[in-house]
Amino acid sequence: MSFTAMSSTAMILLIIVGLSLYLAYGIQDGWRRRYRQRRQKQQQQLELYRLRRQGNVLKLWLRHPSGQLLPKAKAGQHLQLFSQDQQGQPLSRAYSLVSDCQQRHYYMLAIKIEAGGKLTPLLAQNLSQGQLLSCSYPKGHFGPAVSLRNLLARLSRQPFKATPLVLVAGGIGITPLLPMINSALRQQRPVTLVYQARQRHDLLQHRKLRRFAAQTQLQYLPVLSQPDGNWPGRHGRITAAELAQLGGKQAEYLICASAEMVLTLEQGLADIGCRKVRHELFSAAHSTQSFAITLGSAQANSLGHSSVLDALLASGVKVPYDCRGGSCGACALRVIEGSCSNVLHSEFSVGADEVLSCCVQATSALQLAFPGEAAEAAADEDNLSPSPSAAMSVIDYRQA
Ligand code: FES
Incomplete structure (x- = not known):
């Protein structure tokens, strides 16, 4: 066989292998996605x-x-x-x-x-x-990023050093961070927990955390905004500068707190040059802007509401919903005109022109429709009835 024939055969084989891998990945990805969606319900x-x-x-x-x-x-x-x-x-x-x-x-x-x-x-x-x-079943994607550097550090210790992890909790926002401490320590990652609360009795598992800090590599910094006279620790409010001092620019920061605290710290850390910052809100901020939201003939206004879904429900518009935390996809709506921004991290992927109404705030006047419907169809009252499962409402641990 000539060299040219051999190289074209190799090329064809390469294309076939590439296509098969691509198809196999696509099929497997589809299965995984369907499995995850089924499991979520x-x-x-x-x-x-x-x-x-x-x-x-x-x-x-x-x-x-x-x-x-x-x-x-x-x-x-x-x-x-x-x-x-x-x-x-x-x-x-x-x-x-x-x-x-x-x-x-x-x-x-x-x-x-x-x-x-x-x-x-x-x-x-x-x-x-x-x-x-x-x-x-357990669900959610909020957690430390998986990185090759941390894996190598875990396996070899030298010369790789794991990225320090700084966990920042505000009030009940401590709950998702507690299991992360154990898993970070198991991976030999330096971990710092900054816990902002109002008073000493608001600090969940305070004694256990102090004991844990004395016995392990955990650095624990509780901060009280309204301490009594006997509080020996830090009081006031934690600042982004203090966080950056604790972890450095390379650290990974995970914040779970109120919208106000998250926004302040995230902005401050970004200004200092800390790039690996992620957050989970336990309550989205209420919109201070007034934008008209239209779903078919139904009208709502964004002012004072924490999401587009909240604004619609408060105006009596029947929108299907379930988790109110971005994981079920029930509240998806199509954006016909206008813009919105994400206020909650969503785990459910929707079409390019769709949004999960529980996870977004309007940033301009909005015209919406149900997915797969023309704008006018959404006006039909029959179409506004929620599905049986949609009658359920859920706000995650971030709200009551
Ligand atoms: S994603 Fe579940 S209600 Fe919005």
Whole structure:
């Protein structure tokens, strides 16, 4: 065989192999995506085998009723709890897993009881040990980034050094960060926890964290904004400059706090030159701008609402929704005109001209339609009825 014939055969083989790999990846990716979407809608029954209340925080320990190992969870993931409100309407909320993700015998949740909340006061009143609770499988993508450098550092220690991890919690925002401490320490990553709260009794697991800091490489800095006279530690509000001093420009920063705290710190860290900053909000800021939001013939206004979905629901517009945390896709709407910006991280991918209305705020007047519908069709009242599953509402642990 001549050299030219051999090289064209090799070229054809190369193209065939490339195409097969591309197709195999596409098929496998499709399967994975479908599996994830199916899994996100599935529920499991878990037994509440322990229940404690610490101030306004309810701690729940859940296990499989027959003692089986629970599905694996990653640090930073949450569980969705399905229940009913006082009128018997389905209701669900998502709460961060607080337990160490290495063990699969139980999940632990820490839930802040909000006086005006729909679900948390009911949970505080009605939950009892031995009860079965309907929960989702662990979900969510908030956690430290996977990096080759950290992997090499874990395997070889020298000459690679793992990127320092700085975790910043505001109030109940501590919950997704707690399991990250264990997993970071297991990976020999230097880890710092900065915990902003109002008073000493608001610091969840304070004593345990202090003990842990004394025994491990964890650097723990609790900061109180309204301490009593006996508080020996830092008081006031943590600043971006202090964070940068603790971790340096190369550190990875994960912040879980209120929108105001996140925005201030993120902006400050960016100004200093810290690039690896990610956040999870436990409450999106309420819009201070007034923009008209139109869905078919229905009208709403963005002012004072934390998302487009909130604005529409507050005006009585029936929009399907479920998780209100960017993970179910039920609230997707098509943007016909106008613009919006993300206020919550979403895990569900939508079409190029669509948005998850629970995760965005309007940044101009908006004209919306349901996916796959013409703008006028959205005006038809029949089309506005939510699907059975859409009647459920959930705000994740970031809200009551
Ligand atoms: S993604 Fe679930 S309601 Fe918005």
